[in-house]
Amino acid sequence: MESTDSNSVHDATAAALGFYYQSQFALLTLISQEADDAAVAIERLDDVELKANGQTLLLQLKHSIKDNPPPVTLACVAFWKTLKVWIDAIPFVSLADTTFHLVSVGSVPSNSPLMALCDMQTDRESLLTAMLVEACRVVDERAADKAAGDKLRHGPRAAGCEAFLALDASTRLSLVRRIRIQHGSVSIGQIPEALSKRMHLIPKEQRFQAAERLLAWWDQQVIYTLCGKRERVIQRSELQHSISSIIAQLDDEKLVADFDLVSHPDGYEADGMLYRQIALVQGRSSDVSRAVREQWRATQQRSKWIVDKPQMRSKIASYDAKLAEYWSDRHARMAEDCEDLEASEVGAKGLELLRWTHDLAPKDVEPISPSWSGHYYVRGTYQVLAIDLQVGWHADYLKLLKD
Structure with a gap:
């Protein structure tokens, strides 16, 4: 034709x-x-x-x-x-x-x-x-x-x-x-x-x-x-x-890992509760330095999202609740296992839970959005929650940190 x-x-x-x-x-x-x-x-x-x-x-x-x-x-x-x-x-x-x-x-x-x-x-x-x-x-x-x-x-x-x-x-x-x-x-x-x-x-x-x-x-x-x-x-x-x-x-498509590989400022110190939580389970200096670094990154990321996209507040809060639930299942079982253990052994169990947030939690918990790839957010948000005592590493962290 x-x-x-x-x-x-x-x-x-x-x-x-x-x-x-x-x-x-x-x-x-x-x-x-x-x-x-x-x-x-x-x-x-x-x-x-x-x-x-x-x-x-x-x-x-x-x-x-x-x-x-x-x-x-x-x-x-x-x-x-x-x-x-x-x-x-x-x-x-x-x-x-x-x-x-x-x-x-x-x-x-x-x-x-x-x-x-x-x-x-x-x-x-x-x-x-x-x-x-x-x-x-x-x-x-x-x-x-x-x-x-x-x-x-x-x-x-x-x-x-x-x-x-x-x-x-x-x-x-x-x-x-x-x-x-x-x-x-x-x-x-x-x-x-x-x-x-x-x-x-x-x-x-x-x-x-x-x-x-x-x-x-x-x-x-x-x-x-x-x-x-x-x-x-x-x-x-x-x-x-x-x-x-x-x-x-x-929102899902635009969540970019803005602070991946970004280091916190020299001399930065996290809230004192972060250090106290880790001290309860005899965490080492490497555990502390990693927790401080990821807490800073997660805090900066959360702030940036809220400034750029105010509607992210509800998504952040929902994801916090999801992370707390994953932690709660492990903490409850750990607390039961610690009932007859010595203090040093209880601390060791708590250290394992802390290190789970660093090593496995970013893989065990689905990301905040399908496109998200920054593992620091899960690691650092657990530290943010720990500062607010919404999660903890020791079996009796609430009792020991009540003051």
Whole structure:
């Protein structure tokens, strides 16, 4: 088959991007909500349907891939087609609890009557009059064309104009009062960056990567909604859960052993409790020097993580608890074995437990994250816990160190 350029007549790029824009804009809308009950649906009552705080917001999206998107005016097809969609939806919504948004990449000209729809506080009476005049013009000119046997003008706008004129005056005014145009909106290529700016819990350097992962998750959910594999509505709570999972993934991938092979400053001394704990089990100078070195490294690593990623606090605390549990199993068994032993033998057993934290614990306990490779963290954290008396090496360390 010969390679040919894309046939512009059948090129579906704009249509495909238009639907993809609906999906991504729905995500951008949902992540911007603060209400816990916020939820969106795509391609149901409108392009995007948002429910929050007991209110319904119907969004009709007009995307463009042109460098200069067409403006939104009272005569444009997009406006009247959108109006027809909303009029058709009126029987299915509570008009008093529903707001209708036209989101457009193009802008509304400053002299257009539609500027009144860019601010919900603006009076709509003059706009309503202009809309009635335009709708009547379209209907009258089509009637004249039909009577003259000519080709009917304004075909794409006709249904919207006729439906608007068919509404009773009260419904027409209520509808116009609940419309808002959000013009000059972000285009599809700008959405990942806009998303990243809303991910405030994630360090700045990771936000764009997180936004891309969130979009991948979102795309799958949208596909599932459209093919019936899940309910049509996507809840804000689901979005929050996905963001939490992404944060955890990024944490795991970004944990770097910053202090591997880094020596503590000359003259550094650890907390006195570290030395007292080791002295109880007759630890040698090599045991002490190793414990001090690893305690310094682990302390520096913990501090750096907390400064760089405040959300690491809970992960550090959980891992401390895991290390304490591994120690507890060994300490309890050791204490039982020491019940009938001499003091020197009890100390020897404690020294074995101390050396287990140096030699075997980094292999016995799974790392704080799958990518972590710094053995000093387990060794040094055991010393941090020993300083706080959360662990100890002697069978009776709490009793002996109570003062």
